Amino acid sequence: QVQLVESGGGLVQAGGSLRLSCAVSGSIFKINTMGWYRQAPGKQRELVAAITIGGSTNYADSMRGRFTISRDNAKNTVYLQMNSLKPEDTAVYYCYANGGRRGLDYWGKGTLVTVSS
Numbered sequence: 001q002v003q004l005v006e007s008g009g010g011l012v013q014a015g016g017s018l019r020l021s022c023a024v025s026g027s028i029f030k031i032n033t034m035g036w037y038r039q040a041p042g043k044q045r046e047l048v049a050a051i052t053i054g055g056s057t058n059y060a061d062s063m064r065g066r067f068t069i070s071r072d073n074a075k076n077t078v079y080l081q082m083n084s085l086k087p088e089d090t091a092v093y094y095c096y097a098n099g100g101r102r103g104l105d106y107w108g109k110g111t112l113v114t115v116s117s
Contacts, residue, residue, distance in 0.1 A: 009111030022095030
């Protein structure tokens with residue numbers, strides 16, 4: 001059983017910061033790309049950021065410059081530092097991990113981030 005457990009979500013005022021963590025555990029053989037998606041009520045799920053095992057990153061335009069993704073391969077953990085948060089960032093944030101081949105993706109259950117104005 002492969003499990004991804006997110007933590008760090010919560011309520012924050014506009015302009016504040018949060019740090020999300022996602023730890024992968026279980027019988028996963030290898031992990032390649034890890035990252036974060038988010039979904040707000042009534043909207044499609046969208047990419048937030050991704051990071052390869054070698055450290056190459058990809059950000060959605062609206063998050064670039066405010067959010068920073070990082071990972072600790074020894075701990076099988078990916079992080080998302082979220083700064084200058086806006087009410088529009090309110091969403092459930094989901095982490096994912098690719099298991100080393102195409103289509104082998106694992107997902108967490110999500111953590112809610114609420115940004116008040």
